[in-house]
Amino acid sequence: MPKNTDLAAARARQRAADRRRPPAEHRRLRTVLFAVIATVIGVAAIGLVAMRLLPPTPAAAGAYQIRASMGGFQPAAMSVKAGSTVSVELTSTDTSMHSDGGGWHEMAIDELGIDWKVGPESSKVFQLTAPTTPGTYTWFCGICCGGRANPSMQGKLTVTA
Ligand SMILES: [Cu+2]
Structure with a gap:
């Protein structure tokens, strides 16, 4: 039954692919996490610099x-x-x-x-x-x-x- 053999081979290939997939997804997740963390730190750094350059606090109206x-x-x-x-x-x-x-x-x-x-x-x-x-x-x-x-x-x- 050649069909069954083909099917078995296909399943084996799929299982092998499934085994390979998690690490690839982890790598993608790590890349996304890195990008998110880098963005948060970057925005915070820019904010701190901006706070230094601006006057300490905006004046309260009428005070x-x-x-x-x-x-x-x-x-x-x-x-x-x-x-x-x-x-x-x-x-x-x-x-x-x-x-x-x-x-x-x-x-x-x-x-x-x-x-x-x-x-x-x-x-x-x-x-x-x-x-x-x-x-x-x-x-x-x-x-x-x-x-x-x-x-x-x-x-x-x-x-x-
Ligand atoms: Cu004083």
Whole structure:
């Protein structure tokens, strides 16, 4: 029966092919996995570079912008209307590599009970409700550079009528 022999040979060839297939599929899977992992790492690397090149954080809409670094506050003064509530976005532009405070900065006004802190290379938005009577207040950072005694780490809040 030649037909049966042919069939048996064909089956044997198919079994041999089946035995060869898994490694080939594994190789394909490995290639796909490698491509996926390489893509993820590549995108993450590009993202990290882009974050370095861009400003630390986008400004919150309508908020006063105060940037703090070891060099002081920028700007070191702000003015608000008596009784008004405003948003203040405090940003630390220092990295965590700073030995003095680890990049943390503070904006504190004892008389108004304000004590805002922001971590290295980050921003935080705070609400400031100005007192109802005009006046001037000194804010300070007590974290770095000798704390409140350091005149470069101070600013002036003016409350206008
Ligand atoms: Cu500081």
